Amino acid sequence: MTTVRLPLFPLNSVLFPGLVLPLNVFEERYRAMMRDLSKIPEDDERRFVVVAIRDGLEIAPSSPGLPDPTAVPEKGPAAGFGEEPLRAFHEVGCIADTATLQERPDGGFELLTTGTKRVRLLSVDASGPYLTAEVEELAEEPGEDAGSLAETVLRAFRSYQKRLAGAKERTLAPDAELPDEPSVISFLVAAATMLDVPTRQRLLEAPDTASRLREELRLLRTETAVIRHLPSLPAIELTRSPTSLN
Structure with missing residues (x-):
């Protein structure tokens, strides 16, 4: 089993391979991560792991990067995630490859990343300025049909x-060109459909592409039926989502 240790970026959302994720970084532990990533040459991979936080397990807010009278005393890379950070996160995450990384005058960062590969978290280390995780890559098997x-x-x-x-904010235009690779389709649909984090996480963890597609077919039919009975609710309100914050 080949493993690698990478910086860990917990979020209240799920990243899928092939999907773009913009991030606005302002917490000090993630600023430290971005400062280290910015030292890597642009021609090399600037990678970290995005993992979803288990519902209800971020037990305290972490200290912001700038002085704040409301800041809580707990500080450090594991602030808010308890004594065993690994238990605060879902087991499967996604490697993010940084395309652009820009530091703001206030010391925060704006970056644009793309999901690349699914990984399983094996351990989490909180001894440095930010969390890192030992992960193993998960193969994407096609499955039957x-x-x-x-x-x-x-x-x-x-x-x-x-x-x-x-x-238009979260769905594709009717004439948009869609991929024909089943695994790519499965990740695209998972990201573009209005689903809660536990459901998205379940799709990310699917054992193979076919299993993910079967679940998505069931979900799409259910969601379409629900929307059909909510004609008075503006669809754009259902799909509005802000840029992910750390």
Whole structure:
């Protein structure tokens, strides 16, 4: 088993391979991470792991990067995640590759990342200025009938999109060109459908592409039926989502 240790960036959201994630970094522990990443040449990989926080397990806010009278006494890379940080996070995350990294005058950072590979967290180290994790890469197996399932899911996704007509912030345009690789389709649909974090996490952890697509087909049909019965609720309000903050 090949493992690697990478910086760990916990979020209240799920990152999928192939999907873009903008981040606005202001907490000191993540500023320290970004300062180290910025020292890596742009031609090399500036990688870290994005992992979703288990619901209810961020037990305290961490200290902000700038002086703040409301800051709590608890500080350090594991602030807010308890004595065993590994237990505060979901087991499977996604490696993020940094495309752009810009420091602001206030010392914060804005960056644009892309998910690359799913990984399983094996251990978390809080001895440095920020969390790091030992992870192993998870292979993406196609599973049975992934190709035909992908076609069916795309049709269901188009129907779902039509029910969200006008919600351009989180859905694809009706004439958008979609991929034909089943695994890519499965991750795209998982990211573009309105789902809560536990459901997205379950899709990320699916044992293979076909299993993920089967679950997405069920979810899409359910969500489309729900939206059909909520004609008075503006779809754009359902899909508005801010840039992820740390």
